[in-house]
Amino acid sequence: MELIIRNTAGQPIYDQISQQIKAQIISGQLSPGEALPSIRALAKDLKISVITTKRAYDELEAQGFLYTVAGKGCFVAEKDLNIIREQRLRELEGHLSAAAELARACGVTPAELQEMLRILLEEESL
Secondary structure, eight states: OOOOOOTTSSSOHHHHHHHHHHHHHHHTSSOTTOBOOOHHHHHHHHTOOHHHHHHHHHHHHHTTSEEEETTTEEEEOOOOHHHHHHHHHHHHHHHHHHHHHHHHHHTOOHHHHHHHHHHHHHHHTO
């Protein structure tokens, strides 16, 4: 498992870790049941605090991407398509919210914005 931490990203390190692991789970790079590095091992590899690594793992477990077996470690949970879909919808809402804010700032009307989205969706299906 490869993770890249950027100190200049402006994003908390635990969030960078959880986002990258989540992306690897969703893409299938990490398989259900696959063991993740221990919290201590990952912290040592990334040269970060164990607390930071634990927070990332705890967040992924709360979201249903990981499960913990006492004394054994953390493992990739079976993919729940509903969880993945909900996660993607939240991500989409964030992008749409940013687009709506930019549209307002540029004086784009809701009808114009809808038309732009319709055109983009049609182009994607070609």
